[in-house]
């Protein structure tokens with residue numbers, strides 16, 4: 694839970710005003726927001742310009758400073774996290790902390806932030822709820838809810854089609870260089886789920902399971918891992934993987950457009966993060 698009170702004073706735009714705007718949008722008091730907050734800077738920081746993005750990479754932080762903006766709003770966490778492996782799984786001797794090494798990305802990010810006096814606001818749950826999930830449904834052309842609620846909804850396709858055709862449709866809408874999918878290409882699909890971002894990963898299996906229980910024959914996902922694919926095969930449901938970042942970018946861009954309309958006194962930019970990998974094509 695965030696320990697933040699509303700500091701809105703009417704004349705100056707403070708970083709917390711943005712968070713309050715988002716909290717209002719999902720009808721939740723700011724202190725009830727379950728994750729995110731200010732990994733750099735404070736809620737009281739005055740906002741001179743905003744950059745909205747999926748991931749606050751070193752490139753994004755440098756760009757923000759170069760543009761004269763000072764508040765970065767990111768959907769994914771600012772710093773890379775890892776769990777401490779038990780001695781059974783690691784090399785002998787003292788535990789090597791990630792930040793002991795100067796070139797760790799977290800150290801680099803911290804340096805850029807401090808040198809440029811940036812504030813970083815991480816908004817995860819609230820952006821999913823406010824805009825990201827719906828924007829991906831819209832991008833996929835999913836409108837008619839057949840069953841379920843919240844993130845467990847299942848939509849009726851405008852017309853039945855083969856799974857192969859659905860894969861082609863998704864590829865056209867999301868403009869991907871490659872699509873991984875699981876399931877029978879000839880199966881006729883009528884009901885689909887939206888498992889945007891990382892919601893289809895094994896660690897979030899609840900959402901996939903609930904969509905299957907609500908009648909999904911195919912689920913259009915952000916990012917997948919192989920265990921999630923095997924689970925779908927055993928449960929007899931088709932999966933289409935798009936991309937974590939590409940499934941969340943439409944909502945994040947829409948959020949930047951909303952902020953520009955609502956807080957016209959400061960510049961607002963959207964920074965588009967691209968997919969991080971390249972495709973090797975044999976023979977080319």
Ligand SMILES: [Fe+2]
Nearest residue numbers: 769890891941
């Ligand atoms: Fe995500």
